[in-house]
Amino acid sequence: MPLQGDESVKSNKHPNNFPSADHDHQRCVDSALGKAESYCTARGVRLTKLRHRVLELIWANHRPVGAYDLLQQLTLEGHKASPPTIYRSLDFLLDNGLIHRINSLNAYVGCDHPGLDHAAQFFICGACGQAAELEDTKIDSAISGHARRIGFCIEGKTIEISGTCANCQQQQRDRQG
């Protein structure tokens, strides 16, 4: 029974979808990689060693991370890699819905629930650098509704809201007050 919802992951996260500071991050990485493995097996695509490692690095960062950052992290661990190496892995992961690209940051972030053809909506905190992926039906239906009214056929959506997350606002207040 592949690809079912995994509540254990949700419970590992802050209710507002931003990863909390003290979450069990290893479990968080392991869960994501485990899901990715099952998903690739189910789809009959190969999550090779390199692709697996790139996805692992993305989740280890647990925030949107640039291609050249990943490249450097690979290099630091001894893998002599050049740009096409990383971009090919990123392309695979994007094609298979295992990561998302954040256009406003030129960065890549792991997807919580791979395989679903879901609307990727992101709230991105400029203070902590973290991104929360959402699936707000109201936002999605508002957009679909407008598209229908103007006869627009939707192929892709980029919805990236930047600002400051609740945690970081609180920390800023603490520092000031």
Add this chain to the structure above:
Amino acid sequence: MPLQGDESVKSNKHPNNFPSADHDHQRCVDSALGKAESYCTARGVRLTKLRHRVLELIWANHRPVGAYDLLQQLTLEGHKASPPTIYRSLDFLLDNGLIHRINSLNAYVGCDHPGLDHAAQFFICGACGQAAELEDTKIDSAISGHARRIGFCIEGKTIEISGTCANCQQQQRDRQG
């Protein structure tokens, strides 16, 4: 009486906000530049010759256009320009709300209603390359609502919906049928 709504522009456009194929484009460019001039005068900022020309080129294209495309267009008309020249003008125009950046295209497009602190939502047609700027209250309030619920303080929004506009869908049907 600066910065008021100008219905004459709306009437120059297709109801779905995509510029129609036969719209009076010169009027469209003139109107945008005129508004920009008043706006800059009102705000006490300088729409210099270069900035004016860059904005004019952007509107002349009347679709999202890349920085290096603009650079080439400037060069073709004899202005020996280098990247900083164009990027500085783009920065000025962005800062003053006269253009928007389309993150998913690395491109820049003129803003219909400069000066308003409006939500920039775009529907972008991959066939004709045109972009429709919207201000759908439902979309905006759906996003604001979600932000409020998770305590997120919004600073900027990137909402870019890609696909095929009604006109281009019709043309595709005509070609096939």
Add this chain to the structure above:
DNA sequence: ACAACAAATGTTATAATATAACGTAACATA
């Protein structure tokens, strides 16, 4: 196991987008 093919990766070079740093010119204000 072997050949033959396909998929993935390595490698080198280059494209496309954007900014840093510093000098010069134009403009504003007094």
Add this chain to the structure above:
DNA sequence: TATGTTACGTTATATTATAACATTTGTTGT
């Protein structure tokens, strides 16, 4: 006109991404 500020010119470089082709690895049929 002197002075300070803003904008622009110019050179170099940073950042992000892809093209092209060689090599390796994996798969499939025999």
